[in-house]
Amino acid sequence: MKAFKVIGILLLIIVGLLAAGGYYLYSNLNSLVKEGVETVGPQVTGTNVNLNSVDIALKDARAQFKGFSVANPAGFTTDNAFSFEDIVFDIDPSSLQTDVIVIDEMRISGVSITAEQKGLDSNLQALLRQINENVGGGSTQQEQAAEESAGKEIKLAIKKLVFSDNKVNLVTEKYGDYVLEMPIIESVNLGSASNGLTPAQMGKAIVDPLIKQAKKTAEKRLKKLAEENIKDKAEAKMQEKLDSALDDDAKEKLDKVKGLFGK
Structure with a gap:
């Protein structure tokens, strides 16, 4: 579960700032979230985490990211382990002052996962090892700071999650390179208003179906x-x-x- 904390922390930063988004934050909110993601992300993954742009509408409790990517560990030829072109969060405004932040819908499009094989290792295995090394001993200072900004017991729930325009970039030493299309992936009711998930649990719930489908697609071609x-x-x-x-x-x-x- 620790391996998925980067996604959970990303969500926690967004909803935490939305929940605490007073007027003094409004003018700098987009840049604060962008900086938060690009600062906390690398401390979890051990690689560069980039976010091209952030657009948060406090009044509408809505957030949109463009160009989110997590770089590969050193030693691999491809740039990114995975990237999302567009992430849109529609948050239930009435939940912002409760212990469970409810996201009505989260839409992630332009998903690109790279599975690069090198000897007996792969980029995704190497990335997961680095994440586990960085956060395996418990909450990092960055996590604690994010939790404090969002509230001590903040949990998350997503009513509907959609991954669209998905692909796997398969890079092998033996068989060459392939681009494999994946179907649309939908998940519903990840946590609830009465029983929310922790950021780590939510990160796992978000990423699990995507990784499973990517693995299935790659294994079929291999x-x-x-x-x-x-x-x-x-x-x-x-x-x-x-x-x-x-x-x-x-x-x-x-x-x-x-x-x-x-x-």
């Missing part, structure tokens, strides 16, 4: 590639055995017969 590779090797071996069993005269006759059929 299985097909492996089967094709085995088939090609079997055919090549069979041809090699056939060639070795024929003498030169038989090979010449066989080639003439093939020539009759344009082969």
